[in-house]
Amino acid sequence: MTKQAPVMVVTPHPDDAEFGVAGTVARWTGEGKDVIYVVCTNGDKGTSDTNMKPDELARIREQEQLAAAKLLGVKEVVFLRYPDQALEDTSEFRKKIVRLIRMYKPETVVTADPYRRYTWHRDHRITGQVTLDAVFPYAMTFLAYPDLLEEGLYPHKVKEVLLWSSEDSNYCSNITDTFDIKVAALRCHKSQISDNPSTGLKERMRERHKMLAQGEDYELAEAFHRVVASTSFKLLTGLQF
Numbered sequence: 046m047t048k049q050a051p052v053m054v055v056t057p058h059p060d061d062a063e064f065g066v067a068g069t070v071a072r073w074t075g076e077g078k079d080v081i082y083v084v085c086t087n088g089d090k091g092t093s094d095t096n097m098k099p100d101e102l103a104r105i106r107e108q109e110q111l112a113a114a115k116l117l118g119v120k121e122v123v124f125l126r127y128p129d130q131a132l133e134d135t136s137e138f139r140k141k142i143v144r145l146i147r148m149y150k151p152e153t154v155v156t157a158d159p160y161r162r163y164t165w166h167r168d169h170r171i172t173g174q175v176t177l178d179a180v181f182p183y184a185m186t187f188l189a190y191p192d193l194l195e196e197g198l199y200p201h202k203v204k205e206v207l208l209w210s211s212e213d214s215n216y217c218s219n220i221t222d223t224f225d226i227k228v229a230a231l232r233c234h235k236s237q238i239s240d241n242p243s244t245g246l247k248e249r250m251r252e253r254h255k256m257l258a259q260g261e262d263y264e265l266a267e268a269f270h271r272v273v274a275s276t277s278f279k280l281l282t283g284l285q286f
């Protein structure tokens with residue numbers, strides 16, 4: 046029943062994980078770590094093409110996500126296929142994330158920071174919040190879902206959560222050696238990214254990741270707010286699972 050993976054990335058739309066964490070994912074997979082992607086929405090509203098049909102866009106974006114994941118060495122991509130811009134903080138959505146956490150037993154979960162102020166995509170805010178709720182307390186509480194226990198999906202304690210696009214970053218990851226593969230993965234999302242020479246995607250990305258690496262002894266970084274289990278999930282410390 047359980048297929049373990051040390052890293053689970055929960056992304057609101059196809060392409061967000063590539064912007065947020067692809068350089069770090071490429072480093073992890075290069076080190077031999079299994080990484081699982083969970084894609085929450087189908088991205089079927091992400092276009093300004095008035096001739097594009099939502100079903101067709103969803104199909105295209107799934108293919109783009111699979112191509113990017115393949116390039117990054119991601120082991121498996123799970124599509125939850127909620128409609129774009131229609132994600133809600135429901136017990137059903139939360140349970141789906143809990144189920145996946147208990148199945149794959151990740152040490153690290155990566156998702157969007159839900160606590161950006163003022164301007165933030167609602168799907169990103171809800172994905173981040175629901176994922177944090179799933180990690181703590183639901184995934185690790187024995188009696189949270191008796192039916193999952195019956196399926197053999199027992200409580201699991203995630204060791205750390207990394208939140209991308211945070212206004213309160215406290216952790217940097219060196220992507221100097223994997224920056225090129227991150228850009229290549231982003232370029233898989235052709236329906237989302239205009240990448241002609243005038244837009245200078247790679248140059249803009251390089252400047253951004255240089256800025257995030259300020260103060261580090263390497264050139265390019267992805268930045269996160271990192272929550273570590275031992276300090277932040279201590280309410281349940283001492284419970285035996």
Ligand SMILES: [Zn+2]
Pocket residue numbers: 057058061166169
């Ligand atoms: Zn998004």
